[in-house]
Amino acid sequence: GARWRSQTYWICSFSNNQWAIEAALGTSIVQSAFARVLTGGIVRGMVMVLDADVVPLQRVWCLFELLIATQQNMRVTFATPMGIMGDPSCTSVDVIFAIAERIRSLRVEDCEASNEDDKRQILERIVSDLGSLCHMDSHIRSIMAKAIADVAQHVHARSLSLVAELSGRPQPSPVAQPPASFPATRPMLLWSADAQAAQHVGRMGAVTT
Numbered sequence: 539g540a541r542w543r544s545q546t547y548w549i550c551s552f553s554n555n556q557w558a559i560e561a562a563l564g565t566s567i568v569q570s571a572f573a574r575v576l577t578g579g580i581v582r583g584m585v586m587v588l589d590a591d592v593v594p595l596q597r598v599w600c601l602f603e604l605l606i607a608t609q610q611n612m613r614v615t616f617a618t619p620m621g622i623m624g625d626p627s628c629t630s631v632d633v634i635f636a637i638a639e640r641i642r643s644l645r646v647e648d649c650e651a652s653n654e655d656d657k658r659q660i661l662e663r664i665v666s667d668l669g670s671l672c673h674m675d676s677h678i679r680s681i682m683a684k685a686i687a688d689v690a691q692h693v694h695a696r697s698l699s700l701v702a703e704l705s706g707r708p709q710p711s712p713v714a715q716p717p718a719s720f721p722a723t724r725p726m727l728l729w730s731a732d733a734q735a736a737q738h739v740g741r742m743g744a745v746t747t
Contacts, residue, residue, distance in 0.1 A: 583613035590636040598651040624688035
């Protein structure tokens with residue numbers, strides 16, 4: 539519907555001047571546009587768009603944004619080419635399993651950055667806040683475990699519904715659905731690494747790319 543028209547979304551790849559990116563990054567990681575937006579008190583949640591290779595979780599700036607978002611108690615949502623993880627309509631497990639397999643072997647210390655000084659600052663910040671890079675690895679796996687558990691619940695509910703429909707038995711009670719969108723005027727940060735997956739963010743009322 540038109541609900542998304544009353545909401546605001548900050549998309550870093552669009553909001554930062556790609557021809558003058560140094561100005562957006564600032565003189566330190568906490569002065570970067572990413573950090574200032576996430577800690578400015580106006581962002582309610584963050585959407586991270588994942589492909590089967592979980593590229594964002596292998597980029598140090600994305601990990602920094604994820605760390606800040608969780609420290610700010612924001613709702614972190616993961617979008618995939620098959621839909622929003624945790625949404626009742628996302629019941630395709632192939633991409634979810636591929637993502638889970640990649641995360642099993644993910645190590646923050648192996649993440650990439652175009653600027654080594656940025657990587658050094660961010661990894662030092664992670665160690666300062668969490669105690670070690672291993673704790674960040676566990677933090678990421680914990681977040682994804684919850685998202686995958688939600689998918690499993692919806693797959694189970696959908697399977698029972700289909701069995702009941704095909705067999706002519708009474709259908710089970712539907713699983714309660716999470717809120718479809720965030721309140722108006724509270725921006726959401728959208729990090730998109732995959733155009734096909736970004737299209738599915740529209741299911742939550744986000745602007746598609």
